[in-house]
Amino acid sequence: MCGTLRASDAGKKAVLMGWVNRRRDLGNLIFIDLRDRTGVTQVVLNREVDAAAHDKADLLRNEYVVAVIGTVKRRDADTVNKNIPTGEVELVASEIRILNESKLPPFLPSDTALTNEETRLKYRYIDLRREVMQFNIETRHKVAKAIRDYLSVQGFFEIETPFMTRSTPEGARDYLVPSRVQPGTFYALPQSPQLFKQILMISGFDKYFQIVRCFRDEDLRADRQPEFTQIDLEMSYPQPERVWEVVEGFLTAAFQAAGSAIKTPFPRMDYDEAIRSYGIDKPDLRLPAFTEVRECFTAENLQELAINANLPVIAIRTPKVGELSRKERDDIKPMFHAKGGAKIFEDFKRIGNKFPEAAAAIAKKTGMEEGDLIVLVAGSAQAGPQTAMPTHRKVTPAELAIYASAGLLRLALAQKHAERHGIFKKSGDAAKDFRFLWVTNFPMFEWDEGEKQWMAAHHPFTSPHEEDMGLLEAGVESVNDPQSPLSAVRALAYDVVLNGTELGSGSIRIHRQDIQRKIFRALGMTEEEARSRFGFFLEALEYGTPPHGGIALGLDRIVMILAGAESLREVIPFPKTARAVDLMCDAPTPVNERQLRELGIVVKK
């Protein structure tokens, strides 16, 4: 292969096949850099040594596919190229065969400047020839293989579940597949194999996993594609800790395969604490946590600043951004998306001028250092509770609005000034570069302001906390009451988070039919509705279901972080654009009348 020859191979005959990466034509001497996925080797053609081969090399152009037969020669000391692993040798060609010519590509894999993504995606096969993309796809393979191997050794079976399945209209939108045999009916592509893997537990396959494609018809983001790959697993009889142990095990193996030694066990944090300290349920631990600074102000201070004294006052510290220009300070405000009456104080100097004592206390409490940026977020006096309100929840909705607004701002500020603080740069120390975290004890239910009712925060098959069964019992009839005890029911659910990205989400499931029925009731679903949607599953639950639980992790996201990529598109060979289009094969497209007729489908204009 083109990346494997070394000085010890000198004198051997070799045949290399690959693409012409670059040609350096010095007249009677031509150098060809020959490339395949393993690397690049220099081929040399000397007119005096072999005129026929030299003439052939004259015809070569970028991205031609050629076979070169020749002898490996150790290079003279002064012509060694230290920048490439094969730099100590070159192949002296005796014969060149052009296996295929190439049109001039819109961009070259050897280009140093990165072409715009639209062109890259249209000519993805050229783009994938680039060294970075080859590395990313190789990393993806290694990670998937390490996980398969690890789980197999642990006694898990990889079992396939259907792609053409039943639509369960809840949660994300389904991609639908019309049935020709039964016109007017549709399969759905799975958002996850959730019910199938639970049924596999009922079926006695007590350790299941699958590296499986999932589909969600929702709007895209840099870290969200409509089809994505999950490492899905489920086991019978586990405590949450057992699931975490398995995940930590296969992630260690996966990161090892990609060259990073991570530390386990991962730290754990309650959902409530994550919200209070980071304003988000997937904290990026590489950045400083919030500091609660309400106590740094006097009651009069708060009044003068029109801050609601019953809500948190949060200081966000962004390290080492240095002195901000007037414009940079003005740019902070538009980055702030206020929820529920949250307001921002982006000019900490002004706070310092007006309330020097409070500012000093804040600087001390946040551990502010020279060059650190401090921004405050608080509740506006006009909005939110005017008195401290009793609640079942540790974090009230009004507080959550403040925390969440501050949480988004914390990330936006860190992103904006990434160049300056350098926290996101890889240091080579896996313990610093990869900050894993388990977030646990999620709320079971979330209030849906639009529907005016409580909804499942994770999914309706998640088991409530044993200790909170009483609250569930008490709240089961008050699904439309925002103050319902349901708000305080915790779920046996957990997320694994890496550097602020949610890698995966799992839970201990409900294995008892009576509790499952209660949850559906708490979600405002009648017996009939539950039956019509999940009847097959509810029935299965009645035939000796073992306690079980599991998790699913996004393979794409793991590889993205390992590859240091900014977007999933860099680690998925054929990804889709923000409008869910495949630019290479131009999907989706309309289909012809005959196809539609066969399916009994009429498209409305």
Add this chain to the structure above:
RNA sequence: GGGGACGUAGUUCAGUUGGUUAGAACGCUGCCCUGUCACGGCAGAGGCCGCGGGUUCGAGUCCCGUCGUCCCCGCCA
């Protein structure tokens, strides 16, 4: 559904206050070159300034619309 950024040669970009024939680098074509490795030198080709409309004596530049790509909010049980 909403907000923002961008769109100029094959590619990456520049293009001043609206003013002559829209530039550079890389790539491409041809010629020269025996130690290059992002080779070098000389010459050359290459433009619907995304598209449509408007303002203006005059538009790559200003305005409106539209299409496309990217980022974010909503959404993602």
